[in-house]
Amino acid sequence: xxxxxxxxxxxxxxxxxxxxxxxxxxxxxxxFILNAQHEEETHETTEKKFQPGPFIFDHIADSYDxxxxxxxxxxxxxxxxxxxxxxxxGLNVFMSSKFHHGHDSYKGFxxxxxxxxxxxxxxxxxxxxxxxxxxxxxxxxxxVALFFSVALMLFIFISIAKAYKKNAGxxxxxxxxxxxxxxxxxxxxxxxxxxxxxxxxxxxxxLSIFFFIFLNNLLGLIPILPGGANLTxxxxxxxxxxxxxxxxxxxxxxxxxxxxxxxxxGVPWWLKIPIPLxxxxxxxxxxxxxxxxxxxxxxxxxxxxxxxxxxxxLIFIFGxxxxxxxxxxxxxxxxxxxxxxxxxxxVAFIQAYVFTLLSALYFGMATEEHH
Numbered sequence: 001x002x003x004x005x006x007x008x009x010x011x012x013x014x015x016x017x018x019x020x021x022x023x024x025x026x027x028x029x030x031x032f033i034l035n036a037q038h039e040e041e042t043h044e045t046t047e048k049k050f051q052p053g054p055f056i057f058d059h060i061a062d063s064y065d066x067x068x069x070x071x072x073x074x075x076x077x078x079x080x081x082x083x084x085x086x087x088x089x090g091l092n093v094f095m096s097s098k099f100h101h102g103h104d105s106y107k108g109f110x111x112x113x114x115x116x117x118x119x120x121x122x123x124x125x126x127x128x129x130x131x132x133x134x135x136x137x138x139x140x141x142x143x144v145a146l147f148f149s150v151a152l153m154l155f156i157f158i159s160i161a162k163a164y165k166k167n168a169g170x171x172x173x174x175x176x177x178x179x180x181x182x183x184x185x186x187x188x189x190x191x192x193x194x195x196x197x198x199x200x201x202x203x204x205x206x207l208s209i210f211f212f213i214f215l216n217n218l219l220g221l222i223p224i225l226p227g228g229a230n231l232t233x234x235x236x237x238x239x240x241x242x243x244x245x246x247x248x249x250x251x252x253x254x255x256x257x258x259x260x261x262x263x264x265x266g267v268p269w270w271l272k273i274p275i276p277l278x279x280x281x282x283x284x285x286x287x288x289x290x291x292x293x294x295x296x297x298x299x300x301x302x303x304x305x306x307x308x309x310x311x312x313x314l315i316f317i318f319g320x321x322x323x324x325x326x327x328x329x330x331x332x333x334x335x336x337x338x339x340x341x342x343x344x345x346x347v348a349f350i351q352a353y354v355f356t357l358l359s360a361l362y363f364g365m366a367t368e369e370h371h
Contacts, residue, residue: 034110050320052313060230060305062142064111065122068225073103078225080144084109086124086134096138102130109134141239145229149216157211186210186356194360195368202360205248209241210356217348219299221307232351233301235294242290245359253366261286293358300351308340 021099066078086092089107098106102120114121167253172180186207190366191199217292219227231237258266261282263272271278314333319326 006293006368014079033123050316051311052317056306056309059309060233060302062230062234063124064099064138064140065101066141066225066228077101080137081143082109082122083137083139084122084124086132086135088124088126088283094133098249105174106305113193134151141229142231142234144218145216145226145231146237148226149212149219149231153211153215182208182211184249191354192358194357195364195367197369199360202248202363205244206356206360209244209359210352213241213297214348216353217351218345220301220305221344221348230302233305235298238294238298240363241297241355242294245293245362246287246290248359249289249362249366252363256369256371289358289362293355297351298350304340304344304347308337308344309342311336 001130062320064082067075068078069076069248079095080099082094082096083091084092092107092109094106094286098104099109099111104110105125109122110125111120111122113119122136122138123131125131156179160176160179163172163174167173167176187203190210191203191206195202213232216229216231218228220232223230262279264278264282267278299356312335315326315330318329324326
């Protein structure tokens with residue numbers, strides 16, 4: 001093991017990359033996350049049937065508060081800051097508890113469901129009765145989860161970098177010994193195996209996305225604070241990650257890479273003239289690669305949560321038919337739910353690995369010299 005290079009890598013990863021990553025994630029992700037789907041909770045006193053659809057999607061969607069527990073009709077949740085700017089009232093900052101789960105208005109603002117998109121939005125009712133949308137930069141559950149995961153990564157890897165500087169040449173121990181095999185795995189089995197030209201230069205980014213996805217996949221499986229947010233199952237987060245990979249691939253692409261896109265050698269001329277069929281296919285391929293990255297991560301993580309919650313919902317669905325059937329099916333349902341949670345632990349690592357590996361392969365193809 002080249003310990004000096006590893007020390008340098010840790011310091012770069014811990015101190016130079018993740019703080020800019022906070023800014024980039026928040027800058028690109030927040031505008032999309034703010035109006036994410038969230039089903040409003042109801043407090044009707046009349047008895048109604050259990051609806052698995054709203055129950056499942058309410059747990060995997062973003063929200064303006066962080067739901068913790070429900071006792072009968074009492075909902076315990078962590079309120080989050082609502083930050084709105086309107087032309088009539090200027091800047092307004094208050095907690096989401098003022099809306100009482102969407103049942104009350106506050107200072108002319110209220111939560112409602114957009115009939116076109118089905119998303120929960122905040123609107124303002126003016127004095128003349130008209131309804132407008134204020135500028136919404138509120139801190140939602142996914143944004144809080146994003147801040148927490150990045151802060152946790154900063155703590156972990158800055159601590160590891162300091163440990164390497166302090167104990168240079170010594171055997172790793174503690175947290176350092178736990179993460180070193182994963183760091184070397186990303187370096188040796190992903191970066192060096194996929195990128196021929198200067199793979200070390202891509203290591204800070206590859207390490208960042210691997211541990212960001214892996215950590216948030218694990219946090220999403222924890223049902224209590226600070227876990228439970230479906231961050232990597234939010235398509236806006238996976239979109240930002242895919243855009244990062246696309247931008248690096250495009251910027252780092254060499255002459256041979258662009259030649260194969262615009263005028264691929266060995267392709268018959270009639271596929272290029274008069275209709276540039278092959279260049280069109282290659283250019284479309286440039287955009288489908290990051291699109292596949294985005295959808296694969298989003299779909300796999302979201303599907304895992306939906307399946308687990310679906311098994312859990314069977315208890316209430318059968319319980320409405322017959323209470324004894326509900327108790328009986330609960331044993332099977334909980335067993336399958338636990339099995340899915342164990343499977344999700346494996347998926348958490350696999351999805352982080354696949355996203356990082358494909359990104360490295362794209363970088364390798366963009367920098368590979370023509371033979």
